[in-house]
Amino acid sequence: MPINTSKFSRAKRALVASALLAAVTAFTDMAQAQNVFRVTTIPEEAATEQVRKFTPLASYLEKALGVKVEFTPVSDYPAAVETLVNKKVDLVWFGGFTFVQANLRSGGKVVPLAQREEDTKFQSVFIAKTDSGIKSLADMKGKQISFGSQSSTSGHLMPRSFLLQANINPEKDFRRVAYSGAHDATIASVVSGKVDAAALDITVWKKFVSENKVDTQAVNVFYTTPGYFNYNWSVHADMPAAMQAKVKAALLALDPANPEHAEILKLNRASRYIATTPDNYKGLEAAARSAGLL
Numbered sequence: 251m252p253i254n255t256s257k258f259s260r261a262k263r264a265l266v267a268s269a270l271l272a273a274v275t276a277f278t279d280m281a282q283a284q285n286v287f288r289v290t291t292i293p294e295e296a297a298t299e300q301v302r303k304f305t306p307l308a309s310y311l312e313k314a315l316g317v318k319v320e321f322t323p324v325s326d327y328p329a330a331v332e333t334l335v336n337k338k339v340d341l342v343w344f345g346g347f348t349f350v351q352a353n354l355r356s357g358g359k360v361v362p363l364a365q366r367e368e369d370t371k372f373q374s375v376f377i378a379k380t381d382s383g384i385k386s387l388a389d390m391k392g393k394q395i396s397f398g399s400q401s402s403t404s405g406h407l408m409p410r411s412f413l414l415q416a417n418i419n420p421e422k423d424f425r426r427v428a429y430s431g432a433h434d435a436t437i438a439s440v441v442s443g444k445v446d447a448a449a450l451d452i453t454v455w456k457k458f459v460s461e462n463k464v465d466t467q468a469v470n471v472f473y474t475t476p477g478y479f480n481y482n483w484s485v486h487a488d489m490p491a492a493m494q495a496k497v498k499a500a501l502l503a504l505d506p507a508n509p510e511h512a513e514i515l516k517l518n519r520a521s522r523y524i525a526t527t528p529d530n531y532k533g534l535e536a537a538a539r540s541a542g543l544l
Contacts, residue, residue, distance in 0.1 A: 279404030287311065287319045291343035294331045294402065294451065295434050297323040303517045304343070310514055311341075314500035315493075316461075326431070328400035331355060337486050337524040340420075341497060345403035346480045347543075353528065353533075354544070359487040361494060361526070362528060364501040366520035368453065370530075373457050374404045374412075377440055378447035379469050384444050387416050387473055393446035395420065396428040396439045402544075403534060405433055409449035411537040412475050415542070440469050447472075453519045478537075479530045483523075 272458050284497035289308055291300055293401060300323045310317040322339075324330050331352045333339045344352060344362075346369075364423040378384040384393065386441065398405025406429070429447055430436040439445045441464065458464045483501055485494055501523045504511045515522065538544040 288339040347403040362482040365526040372480035396448040404451040
């Protein structure tokens with residue numbers, strides 16, 4: 251039976267056209283994806299709160315950088331580390347410990363650009379019910395205690411470090427050690443009586459108090475840690491130097507005297523952003539190694 255070459259040619263042309271269309275679509279999608287500047291943060295609070303806090307900053311960066319900026323929350327602290335290490339996002343708000351983890355995971359290819367002025371002398375607080383009888387770190391022995399995420403600087407690493415300095419070993423001296431996953435959940439665990447005491451970020455605690463989300467007659471701070479370096483905005487070292495400079499300049503340009511900027515800074519619990527360097531986090535790395543977390 252003779253082959254209909256015209257039909258064969260039409261089919262071949264259609265197949266080639268379809269392949270070309272698919273290639274063009276894929277290229278367009280890739281180009282569009284490359285034109286989106288992606289931002290995320292460690293999930294220290296609920297996803298809805300992260301979106302509320304960081305969407306205005308994303309809008310500000312979109313204007314400053316001249317590219318589309320999208321903020322997307324992640325599920326947990328390790329996910330924030332992996333997204334930047336694997337260059338799935340462009341800019342991440344890290345805690346000091348997650349920065350250390352990301353820098354080690356990437357072989358030193360994570361660049362911290364800016365931190366809040368408050369992050370030069372950050373603190374954690376330990377809270378308990380006021381009628382619990384817990385008035386000091388030593389009073390926590392034999393009790394049920396909660397930290398935040400295991401990768402949290404202010405909710406785990408540094409509280410653990412200061413406990414060890416006070417000769418208190420959480421695994422040996424506490425009846426149970428829990429991990430809430432986030433600072434707001436940590437507060438809830440004490441309020442509800444699930445645990446006797448807990449450690450968390452001082453700024454989250456102050457925010458809850460100022461917004462009347464916690465009754466300090468029932469639950470309050472019994473210990474505040476010494477200061478340490480904490481959070482920062484980081485990028486991957488493979489980001490072009492010119493773009494790194496633009497992102498850093500945009501963050502440092504946030505001016506509390508500008509009403510729009512002041513609102514962004516307030517949402518980020520920042521007075522202003524200042525430049526930072528990897529050396530600022532060497533102490534946290536040492537603390538993590540001493541606590542057996544690295």
